[in-house]
Amino acid sequence: MNETIKEIGEEYNKTSAQIILRWQIQAGYIVIPGSSNPDHIAENYDIFTFELSEKDMNNIASINISQRYENW
Numbered sequence: 001m002n003e004t005i006k007e008i009g010e011e012y013n014k015t016s017a018q019i020i021l022r023w024q025i026q027a028g029y030i031v032i033p034g035s036s037n038p039d040h041i042a043e044n045y046d047i048f049t050f051e052l053s054e055k056d057m058n059n060i061a062s063i064n065i066s067q068r069y070e071n072w
Contacts, residue, residue: 004063008056015043022047023060 001016009019021044024031033044052060 002063004059008052008060011056012050012052014046014050018043018047019052019060022050022052023057026052026057027061 005016005019009016012019014022017040021031021033025047035041035044
């Protein structure tokens with residue numbers, strides 16, 4: 001797990017997946033998360049209850065390691 005994402009998640013009391021999804025939404029990307037797990041679906045929906053600061057948005061954007069994030 002990326003330390004930047006982990007620290008931001010702890011700051012907002014959100015999972016890494018929620019932080020990444022929120023960053024994508026705020027950055028203007030089209031996001032289509034999928035899950036058959038009711039808890040994960042609820043987590044995915046809970047990204048609209050907070051907003052990342054500009055500093056956090058920039059910190060996440062600077063990570064860019066050209067790698068897809070997956071947490072199977």
